[in-house]
């Protein structure tokens with residue numbers, strides 16, 4: 001049986017994944033407006049990935065006989081100081097999402113819903129990868145400084161391709 005508390009916290013995650021997708025879409029758009037085409041491509045792809053996460057949760061709630069709720073979400077920021085500050089925000093947000101996933105794991109334990117506990121492990125692993133890839137980007141931004149953003153922008157998408165190949 002699908003417990004109400006599990007359904008509720010999964011619906012909370014639908015809202016958070018939707019906000020993540022919109023946040024990265026907003027960052028992608030800002031990057032495009034400011035001439036960072038590579039960064040914007042990376043963020044558009046990330047926004048798509050977050051949408052896939054929310055679709056995965058919606059599908060799971062409904063499959064278990066629950067009711068997925070498609071929420072209104074808070075509007076994301078539209079202005080960002082520079083790429084480094086922007087990716088620092090991405091990391092903070094992903095750490096928040098990792099905590100949020102851990103809270104789902106905890107509710108599954110309390111409710112003894114070991115089916116959802118097992119299902120949510122995919123998100124636990126995904127968060128490790130997402131945090132790692134953003135930390136790699138921030139490390140590179142720290143190394144190159146403000147003067148070599150052109151090269152960083154040209155090469156950032158290759159980092160995504162490399163990470164996807166490594167986890168395929």
Ligand code: FEO
Nearest residue numbers: 017050053097130
């Ligand atoms: Fe779907 Fe990056 O959390």
